[in-house]
Amino acid sequence: MASGVKREQWSSHLGFLAAAMGSAVGLGNIWRFPYLAGSNGGGAFLIPYLVGIAVCGLPLLMFEYAAGRHYRLGVMGAFKAMSRRYEVVGLAIAAMVFFILSYYLVVAGWTLGYLIATPIGKEAGFSAFTATWWPVACFVVTAVVCCGVVMLGVTKGIERTSRALLPLLAVVIVLMAGYGMTLEGRGEALSFLFKPDLSALGDPLVWARGFSQAFFSLGVGMGVMITYGSYMARESAIARSSVIVASGDVSVALLAGLAIFPLVFTFGGPPGAGPQLAFETLPQVFSHMPGGMLVGSAFYLLLFVAALTSAVSMLQVVAATISDRTGWSTSRATRWLVLPLLGLGLLSALSYAPADLRFFGQPVLDLMDTTFGTFGLLVGALVTCIAIFWLADGLAMKEQVGHGAPRRFVAWSGFLLGRYVAPITLLASLATLAASLIVLGELRGR
Ligand code: PHE
Secondary structure (H helix, E strand, C coil): CCCCCCCCCCCCHHHHHHHHHHHHCCHHHHHHHHHHHHHCCCHHHHHHHHHHHHHHHHHHHHHHHHHHHHHCCCHHHHHHHHCHHHHHHHHHHHHHHHHHHHHHHHHHHHHHHHHHHCCCCCCCCHHHHHCCCHHHHHHHHHHHHHHHHHHCCHHHHHHHHHHHHHHHHHHHHHHHHHHHCCCCCHHHHHHHHHCCCHHHHHCHHHHHHHHHHHHHHHCCCCCHHHHHHCCCCCCCCHHHHHHHHHHHHHHHHHHHHHHHHHHHHHHCCCCCCHHHHHCCHHHHHHHHCCCHHHHHHHHHHHHHHHHHHHHHHHHHHHHHHHHHHHCCCHHHHHHHHHHHHHHHHHHHHHHCCCCCCEECCEEHHHHHHHHHHHHHHHHHHHHHHHHHHHHCCHHHHHHHHHCCCCHHHHHHHHHHHHHHHHHHHHHHHHHHHHHHHHHHHHHHHC
């Protein structure tokens, strides 16, 4: 492995926490969580989601940081250090992250488009928006900004951006949730979100979706946390930081629910609209409610900030992989990634623009999200579990996590949860999702 440049390090523990939180909190919390909860039984969805975070997500998060800090390499390098044959698996994960990033930036671009359209009072229904070339232009701008941040480096780019934007995000979401609690529809929203319809829990798909959302939302299983852990100082406490990141991530998702559902229940609109919730239902709500321009602008600012800091972390995974391998700086590696990223993302961007680009009759973006964002992610998490809990130097991992944490907690999460519970759960979720897709395909074919 070439190591031409000295590895950067977060400038402080707080800097690391900001970057880690910026990576975890993203579209997954503010766009994906509310719409999934909305269309999967409301409060009932919370149970598998929270169980997934506590039982599988948190152990994986901790041990990913541990692997990164122990091996001081990105995902491919770390996997290779665990077992030579596993290098290619690390490479596959980095490639998958690149694919996810390519369409994630398109959705991030939409939030930028809405952020521009809302304050100038342009009512932006989703089909009106995608009938223009705005989505493509916004994707290009977002992708270039993302590359710019990563090119500036770990401390000057990622850490500084997260430190500046995260407090903004926290203030906006708390204000919006607070506003939601003053609205008439709050009672309905609260019972929708927190009173589980337990019969929905009999549906294995609700569990599978809840688990995959837990992984997506925490951002585990994609090498991001290994990469961020590799810039972590020796003295930072991993277990405590992971608990902080996971609770911050869950809090933002819940606050997003508290901000969105009162709006939906007060001003009308179906809570279970699916992915359209943020881009079709809410714009209508904003255009009808008093002060909607302000609330709407705040909401899209929130989405954009959250998406950008997550996208940056994905790009860093790919840049670090190239940098570990070639000895180039991550900045130089990123420069080489700009054009491929734009090219690949364009396919998704064009599928929600006048070009209406489709493969197999489906918009490219949807295809990417199912293939990489749903299945790929679960497979990524599964192979990461195998690498970290079976192949890596277990003692060294436990030592990394154990610093400042109760022994039993480390042993439990590392051994029982990481080795057995998480992989079995992941396999079950994968099987359930695959079966449901096959059934759906058959129904469509009839
Ligand atoms: N966790 C991010 C979100 O909630 C998405 C993400 C996934 C980021 C994987 C990094 C890695 O939107």
